[in-house]
Amino acid sequence: MSDDNIIKFERRKSKPQTRAISPMRRKALTWLAVIAGLVLVWAYYQFVAPASMP
Numbered sequence: 001m002s003d004d005n006i007i008k009f010e011r012r013k014s015k016p017q018t019r020a021i022s023p024m025r026r027k028a029l030t031w032l033a034v035i036a037g038l039v040l041v042w043a044y045y046q047f048v049a050p051a052s053m054p
């Protein structure tokens with residue numbers, strides 16, 4: 001007897017759960033991004049921008 005027409009009921013494979021970022025870490029990353037942006041703006045005007053600004 002052939003088993004090729006039998007439906008096998010199996011549990012679905014669970015997807016790996018994504019880790020949620022804690023509010024404290026999210027706040028720290030936000031402040032780090034703001035500070036990095038300010039440093040990049042300062043570095044641009046300090047080293048790249050032309051000396052005579054209108």
